[in-house]
Amino acid sequence: MSRKPSFANLRTVAPAPTPAPVKAADAGEGAPASTGPASRQGRKQIAGFFSPEMSFAMHMLARRQGRSLQALMAEAFNDVLRKHGESPIGD
Numbered sequence: 311m312s313r314k315p316s317f318a319n320l321r322t323v324a325p326a327p328t329p330a331p332v333k334a335a336d337a338g339e340g341a342p343a344s345t346g347p348a349s350r351q352g353r354k355q356i357a358g359f360f361s362p363e364m365s366f367a368m369h370m371l372a373r374r375q376g377r378s379l380q381a382l383m384a385e386a387f388n389d390v391l392r393k394h395g396e397s398p399i400g401d
Contacts, residue, residue: 356387 360368372379388398 356383 368379368382372382388400391398
């Protein structure tokens, strides 16, 4: 029975160059060394899948109120937290 081929022959291929780490001085004064937008620093995404009707209704409400969909979602999440006896977070 033959053995599986060795991966040792792959060592002759040059490894892909690794990007240089971003230093805090390069990222700006006190800025974290991340590539994401500054507005997303220290935040986590919460996402869900909803019906097209719900999406349309939420987008229309946001437009009518001149607010972002994210602001409406934060308000809704804070309402749910209050309903279940938790403290609202705020944003």
